[in-house]
Amino acid sequence: MHSAVFLIEFGAIILGLGLLGRLAGRLHFSPIPLYLLAGLAFGEGGLLPLGASEEFVAIGAEIGVILLLLMLGLEYTASDLVSNLKTQYPAGLVDFTLNALPGAVAALLLGWGPVAAVVLAGVTWISSSGVIAKVLGDLGRLGNRETPVILSILVLEDLAMAVYLPIITALLAGVSLAAGAVTLAIALAVAGGVLFVALRYGRLISRFVSSDDAEKLLLVVLGLTLLVAGIAQQLQVSAAVGAFLVGIALSGEVAEGTHVLLSPLRDLFAAVFFVFFGLHTDPASIPPVLLPALVLAVITACTKVATGYWAARRAGVGVKGRWRAGGTLVARGEFSIVIAGLAVTAGIEPALGPLATAYVLILVVIGPLTARYAEPLAMRLTKHRTTTAAPQTQVPAGVSAPGIDAGGLGTPVPDASGPDASGDHRGHG
Numbered sequence: 001m002h003s004a005v006f007l008i009e010f011g012a013i014i015l016g017l018g019l020l021g022r023l024a025g026r027l028h029f030s031p032i033p034l035y036l037l038a039g040l041a042f043g044e045g046g047l048l049p050l051g052a053s054e055e056f057v058a059i060g061a062e063i064g065v066i067l068l069l070l071m072l073g074l075e076y077t078a079s080d081l082v083s084n085l086k087t088q089y090p091a092g093l094v095d096f097t098l099n100a101l102p103g104a105v106a107a108l109l110l111g112w113g114p115v116a117a118v119v120l121a122g123v124t125w126i127s128s129s130g131v132i133a134k135v136l137g138d139l140g141r142l143g144n145r146e147t148p149v150i151l152s153i154l155v156l157e158d159l160a161m162a163v164y165l166p167i168i169t170a171l172l173a174g175v176s177l178a179a180g181a182v183t184l185a186i187a188l189a190v191a192g193g194v195l196f197v198a199l200r201y202g203r204l205i206s207r208f209v210s211s212d213d214a215e216k217l218l219l220v221v222l223g224l225t226l227l228v229a230g231i232a233q234q235l236q237v238s239a240a241v242g243a244f245l246v247g248i249a250l251s252g253e254v255a256e257g258t259h260v261l262l263s264p265l266r267d268l269f270a271a272v273f274f275v276f277f278g279l280h281t282d283p284a285s286i287p288p289v290l291l292p293a294l295v296l297a298v299i300t301a302c303t304k305v306a307t308g309y310w311a312a313r314r315a316g317v318g319v320k321g322r323w324r325a326g327g328t329l330v331a332r333g334e335f336s337i338v339i340a341g342l343a344v345t346a347g348i349e350p351a352l353g354p355l356a357t358a359y360v361l362i363l364v365v366i367g368p369l370t371a372r373y374a375e376p377l378a379m380r381l382t383k384h385r386t387t388t389a390a391p392q393t394q395v396p397a398g399v400s401a402p403g404i405d406a407g408g409l410g411t412p413v414p415d416a417s418g419p420d421a422s423g424d425h426r427g428h429g
Contacts, residue, residue, distance in 0.1 A: 010056060013042075017271045028138060030131045030368065032333050033361045035271050039278015040286075040357070057276050064273030065338055066229045066243040067266040072129060072158055073247020074255045079199060085159065091149070091311035092156035098303040100125040106296050107352075115171050116349040122164055123340050123356050124300045128333025129154050130270075131364060135328060135371045146321035149312045150328050161335065162241045163188065168339065172346035190232070190245070198249045206254040218261045221250070240338065270334065277337050278357065280344055285354040293358035301366060304329045305374060320375050327374025331367025336360050 016038060024031035103124030107117035132154065136142055166186075197205070209224070211217040225246045232242030250258060308326030317325065340356030343349065 006056065013038075013057070013272070013275060014268075017275065021271070028368075030134065030331070030333070030364050031271070032128075032131065032274055032364050035274035036278045036337075036357060036361060039275040040281060040283045042275075042279060057272055057279065060269050061273040061276035061341075062239070063226075064266070064269030064271070064276075065240050065341075066225060067262060068130075068270050068273075068334055068338075069161075069240040069244040070225050070247045071259065071262060071266050073244040074250060074259050076155060076158075076248060077198070077202070077251050082199070085156070088149075088152040088156060088311075091153055091307070091314065092160065094310055095153055095157065095307045096125060096160070098307050099300055102296060102299050102303060106292065107349075110292065110351070112349045112352065116343065116352055118171060119168060119339060119343045119348065119352065120356075122168065123332070123336040123359065124296065126157050126161070126332065126335040126339070127154060127304065127329050128331045128335065128364065128367070129158065131331040131333045131367055132328055132371075135331070135368050138368075139372060141324070141328075144321065144324070146308075146312045146315075146317045146325040146328075149315045149317065149325050150308065153307070153311060153329065157335075158244065162244060165241050165339075165342075168342055172342055172348060190241075198251070202249060202251050205249050206252050209250060210254045210257075214257070214261060217254070217257055221246075221254075221258045222262070222265075273341075274334075274337065277341050277344075277353075281353050281357050285351065286358050289351055289355040290358050293355050294362060296355075297359055297362040297366070300332075301330045301363065301370065305370070320379065323375040323378040324371070327370035327372075328367075330363060330370040332360050332363040333367075 017035060020034040020038060021031045024034055100121040103120035103122070104117040106124075107113075107120040112120070132150065136147060136150070141147055209217070209220055211220065225243050228246050229239035229242040233239040247255075305323075305326030308324075308329045309322040312322040312325040336356060337360055340353055344353040
């Protein structure tokens with residue numbers, strides 16, 4: 001009887017997620033907020049709390065986090081990461097300063113303490129790679145000049161996760177300063193070792209894992225990932241970081257084949273993860289934190305826009321491309337929930353989970369909108385301000401003035417925000 005109830009519940013969850021995903025696709029919308037709302041509906045204090053399948057959903061959620069980080073690691077090679085570190089680290093520092101500090105300050109103002117401040121800093125800092133990648137594809141901007149800048153910031157955030165997650169794990173476990181330092185040293189040593197091995201022996205590792213048989217490739221890669229993730233978690237480094245490093249170590253045809261094979265599994269278990277997070281958030285706990293979440297969302301949306309604008313300007317992208325870069329980075333999603341989920345599991349601050357849920361729901365909805373409309377809105381406001389501020393002057397024939405052609409007809413002269421500089425020109429990505 002118990003197994004029958006489990007199958008009914010879990011089957012209903014998967015079917016519901018599929019229907020929600022289809023609805024999100026028709027609306028050209030990220031399904032993440034719908035998955036979170038589904039979890040809220042069937043969790044503690046929801047419409048119909050689950051019982052028999054909750055433990056299995058918890059295991060599936062953990063696998064979902066591991067697969068998210070594995071697939072993210074597959075997107076990058078070790079040489080790409082090293083190159084990004086060398087050239088784009090100033091953008092990473094600006095990103096951290098502008099977006100992590102608001103979360104930390106908000107937690108302290110709410111009286112949650114230093115550990116919760118570090119956690120909420122991570123929630124507001126990390127953009128959603130999954131949502132942003134989908135938005136770039138949907139808007140046809142993969143070839144724009146600002147896109148490499150966006151991807152570089154995302155890569156730096158992902159790299160920072162390899163250091164940040166072990167710190168969070170140690171803080172949430174309540175270990176001493178010395179033990180936390182040891183944990184961080186182990187994490188850095190493991191990450192550095194994997195990068196070194198991937199740079200020097202990546203082809204050998206990929207050749208060892210490689211197989212023409214899709215079934216064998218799937219089993220070897222999935223088994224290796226879960227094994228490394230388990231060992232990493234046993235060392236208190238973080239299972240997610242272990243999975244990320246496995247993805248980095250694989251390259252070439254193996255990475256491409258693994259990506260194709262594991263994408264459906266990742267989508268399934270990642271959806272289960274978002275539902276699981278919602279299951280452990282009481283809907284009644286969200287209204288009290290809705291206003292702080294909204295204020296924090298508005299502030300960090302602006303700081304992300306400023307981050308993208310500054311980074312694109314530093315890279316020589318024109319004004320339009322700068323605004324597009326900033327607007328695209330606004331979305332938060334899977335990693336913010338992963339970080340908040342660690343704190344919720346540890347029981348650090350009861351209100352942190354609801355606030356993170358509301359915060360992500362707001363920005364995962366706003367993110368695609370800012371990506372689409374930040375640039376035209378900024379251009380319209382700038383044009384209106386310029387028009388109202390500039391006095392009407394008469395220009396004698398044959399005399400040129402800034403922004404006016406030599407004939408004095410008022411035709412704007414192309415500036416640095418034209419197609420090539422703004423990022424409208426394709427093929428530079």
